[in-house]
Amino acid sequence: MAESPRVAVLGAAGYAGAVAARLLHRHPGFELAHVTARSDAGTRLDAVHPRTRVPLALETFDADRHAEVDAAVVAYPHGAAAPVVAALRERGVRVIDLSADFRLHDRATYEAWYGAHGAPALLGDAVYGLPELHRDAIANADLVANPGCYPTAAILALAPLARAGLLGDVVIDAKSGVSGAGREPTDGTHFVTVGETVTPYKVGGHRHTPEIEQELGGGTRVTFTPHLVPLAHGELVSCYVTPPAGARAGDAPRAYADAYDDEPWVEVVEGPPGMQEVRETNFCRISVHDDPRTGRLIVFATIDNLWKGTSSQAIQNLNLMFSLDESEGLVA
C-alpha cells in the first residue's frame, strides 16, 4: 500500500491550526507529520489543545527542514503568511493558506485593504479554495487560498442568485461566535464584555468584503456588517437581496437546487438553518425566503467558522488536491 501524503500544519497553536491538526491526525488518507508554532516549541499539541488529542510536539518552523512534507496548511495571520508560503512553494510543497494573502486576484485590491503584499508573484498561481465554485481548479492547484469564514457562508448563500441573474442590491448582516476573533485574549473577547450583548464591528469596511465581491462577480457591491454574538462557535449570514428590475425572484429555488443538489456539504433547508446543526462539521446550511411586501429575497447561511469556514474546508481542499474522496476524514 502506498504511503499517505505527509502534511504539516504551521501555526497549530491557534484555533484554526489546531482544528486542522486534529482532523489530519485522525484522517485515514494523510499523515500529520509536523505541527509548528511561534511559541510553545517543545510542548505537545495535546497539552495546549487537549481536544485535538494530537501527541506531536510543537516545533519552530524551519523552511528547509519542514519542506520534506508533501503539503502544508499555513495558519498564519494575514501578511505573515505570504513569505512562508513563498518559501514552501520554492521547495515544492503544495500549500493550503488559511490567510487572506492569496485570496484576492488583484494585487491593488489586496493592498488597498491589507497593505503591501509579501509575495505578489504567486498571486496568479493561487486558486480560491471554495470547492463548490472551483473544484477542478483546486484539484490541480499547488497553492490554494482557503476562503475566510464570512466569505464562505456569504458566497455559498449568494452565488446561485448571481449565476441566475437575481443578484441586485445586497446587504449582508453577519453574526459570528467569539472563536472567530482568535485565541488572543483582548477586551473584546473577555467573557464579561461579550456576554449579554451583540456588538457590530468594522462597520462599513470589513476586509472580507472584497473577497465576497470578487467571487460573486458582476460588479456586485455589498454592504457587509459583522456582529459578535455571545457564543463560541458558528456563524450566520443574513443576506438581503433586491433582485434587479425585471428579474424573476420565483426562479430562486431552482437556482439553489441546480447549484447544490449534488453537493455533499451544502444543505438547502426549509426552516431557519441551525447553527448547532453544523457545529464541528463541514456542512453549510442555507435557507431561502422572500418578503412579498418588498420584493426582497432573504437568504440565510450558517457554518462552523472554524470548520467549513476554515479548517475542515482546508481538508476538503487537500482531499481534492491529492485525489482522495472529497469527504474523506470529514464524516460528521
Next chain:
Amino acid sequence: MAESPRVAVLGAAGYAGAVAARLLHRHPGFELAHVTARSDAGTRLDAVHPRTRVPLALETFDADRHAEVDAAVVAYPHGAAAPVVAALRERGVRVIDLSADFRLHDRATYEAWYGAHGAPALLGDAVYGLPELHRDAIANADLVANPGCYPTAAILALAPLARAGLLGDVVIDAKSGVSGAGREPTDGTHFVTVGETVTPYKVGGHRHTPEIEQELGGGTRVTFTPHLVPLAHGELVSCYVTPPAGARAGDAPRAYADAYDDEPWVEVVEGPPGMQEVRETNFCRISVHDDPRTGRLIVFATIDNLWKGTSSQAIQNLNLMFSLDESEGLVA
C-alpha cells in the same frame, strides 16, 4: 401632601408586568395598588418573581373592583387586551396598554396582521406611546398604546432620517434576547435550543412591521427580520438605509442631534451602542455610520426589551400622563 395616583398592573406574572410592578412599587410618585394574574391568584408577586420584591398578593382581575385605581398598566397578550382595556376605559381608568391592540391607527391594517379587533371604537382615542415622538399627546391621553420592543428601537433609530428626508430603502436586521419570547416554556426558549446559535424567525412577516412603517410615515416599506440570540435581556436593531436619490447623507448627524440632544433617555454615541449599557435602564443608545463604498447609512439602536422596550417606557408614559417628572422612578 396629595396622595399619589393609584395604579394597577394587570398581568403581573409575565415578564413585562413584573417589571412594571417592580418599578411602580419603588416609584416615589405612584402607589402600586393591585397586581393581577390569570393564575397564581393569592400568591405574592415576590414569590413568583422575587426580583420584584413586591409583597402584594396576585389577584384575579375584576373590572368593577379594580376600577378604583387612577391608572392601569395592561400586560395582556394581543387580542386579550382590547376588551379589558375597554372595560377599564368605561369606568374612567386611564390605561397604558402594553399589547399591540391599540398601536395601529388603521383598523384594517390591524386586522390584516392580528385578526378581528376587540374594541375598535377606542382606536381613535389611543396615542402611540413613544415619548420622543408624541410627548404632548401622551400627556393628555387616557389610553396610551405602548410600543413593541422592536418598534421602539427601530423607530428611534430611523425617525430622524425620516424627518430629514434621508429615509429611502430600509432593511432592519434585529437581534433579541430570549426574554422577548415571553415566560412560557417552549421548544424555542429551551436553553439547549437557544444556546450556541442564532435563529431568524417570522422571516418576511413579523407583526411589528406595520407599527414601524406607521410611525416612520412617508409610505416607507421596511424589510424587518428578527433573530433570537443567546442572551436573556436586550435587543439590537441594525438598520441599513439607502437614502433617496439626491439626498445628502452628510446631513444625518445633524438630524440625530436635532432629534435627541435634549432627550433624557436617548444617547447617541460614536462606537457600537452597548446592550449591557442599557440593561435594566430606560435608555436607548444609537450610533450612526456610513458605508462610503455603497452610499448606505447604517444605524444601530439598542434597548432593554423589557425596559425601554416595554415596561420602563410605560412608566415614562405614566409620568407624562400624571404630570410628574418624566424620569421619576427610572433613575439608572
Next chain:
Amino acid sequence: MAESPRVAVLGAAGYAGAVAARLLHRHPGFELAHVTARSDAGTRLDAVHPRTRVPLALETFDADRHAEVDAAVVAYPHGAAAPVVAALRERGVRVIDLSADFRLHDRATYEAWYGAHGAPALLGDAVYGLPELHRDAIANADLVANPGCYPTAAILALAPLARAGLLGDVVIDAKSGVSGAGREPTDGTHFVTVGETVTPYKVGGHRHTPEIEQELGGGTRVTFTPHLVPLAHGELVSCYVTPPAGARAGDAPRAYADAYDDEPWVEVVEGPPGMQEVRETNFCRISVHDDPRTGRLIVFATIDNLWKGTSSQAIQNLNLMFSLDESEGLVA
C-alpha cells in the same frame, strides 16, 4: 463478510436516544435498523434532530415487529422502560437500558427511590454498564443497565479510592449542563431562568445517590448535590473525600494509575479537567488533588453527560457485547 448486528433505538426523539442513533448510524460494525418514538411517528429523525443526519423515519414501537433486531437501546424514562425491556428480553433481544430501572441490584432500594418495579424478575440478570468496572460481565450480558450520567462521573472519580481503602467520608458537588434535564420545555429549562445563575436541585435526595453507593460499595454514604449551570452539554463532579483514619492519602496517585493507565476512555490529568475537552466524546477526564490543611482529597471528573454519561457509553457496551473493538465507532 458477516452481516452487522442490527440495532434498534427506542425513544430516539429524546436527546439521549438521538445521540445513540447518530452514533449507530455511522458505526461501521452495527446497522441501525429502527428508530422509534412515542410521537412523531412517520417523521424522519433528521427532521427532528438534524444533527444526527439519520434519514430513518421514526416508528411507533411494536414489540413483535421490532424484536427482529439483535439488540436494542432503550431510551425511555424510569419506570416506562422496565415493561419494554421485559418484552424485548422475552423475544431474545439483547438490551442496553438507559433508564435507572435495572441499575440497582436491590429491589427494595429501587422501590424506595423510584416506586414499584415493573419487571423485578429481570433484576438479577442485569449488569451495571460501566465498562471500567464490569467489562467482562458486560461482554456476556443480555441486559445491560447503562449508568446515569452523574454516577458515571462520580464512580469513575471515586472507585480507585474505594479499592485502595482511601474512601471515607464523601461529599459530591455536581454541576450539570441543561441537556441533562431532558428535551421537555419547562420553567427550569427556559433560557431566561437558566442563564446567569447556578441552581442546586433535589438537595439531600437525588435518585442517583444509591447507584453511586452501590458501585462504590463498603457501606459508603455520600452526600450528592447536583447543580444546574448555564451550559448545554457536560458535567463536572467535585468530590471531597476525607480518608479513613490511618489511611495514607499519598497512595492516591498510584490508585488512579493502577485503575486507569490502560483504560482507553479515562484520562487522568494534572490540571483541572476540561469539560470542553470531553464534549461529544466518550472520554472521562479526572484530576486528583489534596488539601494539606485539612487532609482531604479533592477529585474532579468531567464527562459529556449525553456521551460517556449516556449514549456513547451505551455504544461502548454494545461493542463489548458483540465482541467488537471496545472503541469502534467512538473515535473522537
Next chain:
Amino acid sequence: MAESPRVAVLGAAGYAGAVAARLLHRHPGFELAHVTARSDAGTRLDAVHPRTRVPLALETFDADRHAEVDAAVVAYPHGAAAPVVAALRERGVRVIDLSADFRLHDRATYEAWYGAHGAPALLGDAVYGLPELHRDAIANADLVANPGCYPTAAILALAPLARAGLLGDVVIDAKSGVSGAGREPTDGTHFVTVGETVTPYKVGGHRHTPEIEQELGGGTRVTFTPHLVPLAHGELVSCYVTPPAGARAGDAPRAYADAYDDEPWVEVVEGPPGMQEVRETNFCRISVHDDPRTGRLIVFATIDNLWKGTSSQAIQNLNLMFSLDESEGLVA
C-alpha cells in the same frame, strides 16, 4: 442643609471601582468627588464604563491632592492597596479598602498567604467590613477592610451555625461568575475558554480561606474550592457541614432566624436561592437544607460578587461610618 461627605474612588477603572463610583454618583447622601485610575487619566469614567454614567474624568492618584475628601474607597490589588491606605490614613481620610490587605488580623497569617505586608502598623485599626457581624465597630472605624466576595457569602452562610455550636467539619464548594476574575483579558477570561465548561481553580489553597476561618472562629478549618462558571455576575457557595457529635441539627432554622430576621440585606428562603434575584443588589440570599441520610446540613448562599460581594457592601459600610441609613443609595 449640611454638605454631603465627599468620597473618592481610587482604582475606578476596574469592575469593583466602577460599581462603587456608580453607586456613589447617584447616592443622595454622598458626593463623588474624584475617580482615579493608573491609566486612562483624562478619560471620563462614562467613556470607559458607560454603565456608570459618571461624567467625571479619571485622575492620576495623588495622596496630597486627593486627601481633601472625607472618605475613600480603595479598589487596588492586594499588596498595592496597603501603602495607599497608609498615605490616606496619615492625612486623616477614612478608608474602605476593597483589597485583602487589612482583612486578616494576624500579620503572620497574612504574610503566609500574601507575602510581606506593606503597612502592618495599621492592621490593628482595621475592622472587618461585614455589617451583619460587625455593625457597631464599622460605624466607629476609620479603616474598614471590606470582605472578599467568597468570604461574604460563606461567612453569612455559616456564621449562624458557628454561633449555635453547629459548625463541625466544613466543605465549601463555590461557583463564581467571570467578573470575579477581574477586567484584565487572560486565557482564563476568554469567552471561548469559559463557555460550556466549569473550571475549579486554586484547589486546596485559595487566599480567601483564612478570612473565612478567622470570621467563623472556633478553630474551624474549611476546605474551600472555587469554580469558574459561564456567567458574568454572581456567586453561589454550597456549604456542606457535618455538625459536631451531639449537636442538634434541628436547631439550625432558629439560628438563621435569630441571625437574620432583622437584617435588611439578608433573605433566608425556602427553595434554592436565585443568583438572578440578587443581581445588581446588596442582597445575600440563603437557604438551609438537611441530608437526613448523612446527618449533614447543606447551606447555600448567593450574592452579586461585585455588589454585596464588594462594592455595594462598601457603600453599606460607608453609610454606617457616616451615620446615614444603612440602606441609603442601595434600593434594589
